[in-house]
Amino acid sequence: MNDLRFDHRTVLVTGGAGGFGSQTCRTFGERGANVVVADLNLEKAAEVAAELPSAVAIQMDVTDPESIEAGIQAAVEAFGSLDVLVNNAGAPNRGGPIEDTSVKDMDWLFQINYRSSVLATQAALPHLRASEIGSIINVASISAKRPRPGHAVYCSLKAGVEGLTRALAVELAPEVRVNSVSPVIAETGFVKNATGQEKLTDEARASMVAGIPMGRPAQTQDVANAILYLASDLASFQTGVCLDVDGGRSIS
Template structure:
């Protein structure tokens, strides 16, 4: 699945999924625009890749996202793949206990950021290479919601619906797909449960609902993203691929 000569933008690139996604695209020969609000961590990720540029981006800010696309075009003259990976859960609690500002932040971070990425990337894709691929990182929670993360679940369901709707709108010039990961022991755990790693009892409870018997690894998600962006998947658009170890069927 070679992407020699292609340019890939990955948002939220400093996190667990993001850095793994950057790595697989770099190994496939792409130049990777490593985009994150954490400047130093983005630079660390970029330095470890054979061909990469670190870009500081607040994905909730229209001007910042537009500048990300502009800097990509300035650096390489093309934008072939956009991976809208940036996103965050909220602390697990009942919906009635969620502050309104937390809900607003979830919608802004998880839905508005995907809209902004697509809004500014699409014209560049059409203008520079005559097409391209967008891969959004949603969540199996958008299809199989759990209690305690109701608003997070709803934002990821919105990303799934946005993906499918936009795929129809942009075909055949640009393909739009998504991946739906199951829980992974990355920053997601810290942000949703307030702990660095899952306690044994909680981990056993989570894994019990996953037929493959483990949480997702960043590499699992990165491999799926690379496939959806690659030539072997050239007939796939509007696909929201469950990278969930079978949780959606359990």
């Protein structure tokens, strides 16, 4: 389907070496995009880029404004344009009571989960406005609507990402579309960061899946497909959409 092709278009994915990020890079790459895999871990980013027909890996620390600026510039230098920005980078806090969340942890969570999307948007905007299809997709979380105990700061910041998406959609239209996806839990490196476990135990998995009507966690491809759609010509009239990729958790 030509509406889902991205030939001669450049897509930058922050956190591009992670679970959702790497699958998003592959999905765009399969559809002809020039892909910029931006990640703090340059070695892993290079491994993802090596899988794709047209891709480069760049090191980007999304908590560092200068690193973001340099990464956006490197992307444009590599392919001559920037058409789609996927603000995917993010991280949870280890679950625990709000009274045990330090100021240092709060500041770090703010920088990586919210501020990074603002800074990357600022840096990318001149290039996105010059594109015929300028588009931003932010990765929020279904926890913005259905929070779990022990992650108050993370959940509220992801709610902020959804609010940012709507606000930017109004501000940047019609030149640039801004949408977001809100995934439910998936068995990626995110789980290790949130729980301290390499993999979910059977008991923990059953507990999480119990609240998902579709009866399973999200797969990375589920999220990549949603991002691809929102960036595509099929969604050319969609802006300010916060798309739940949650198997129904938000309505259960």
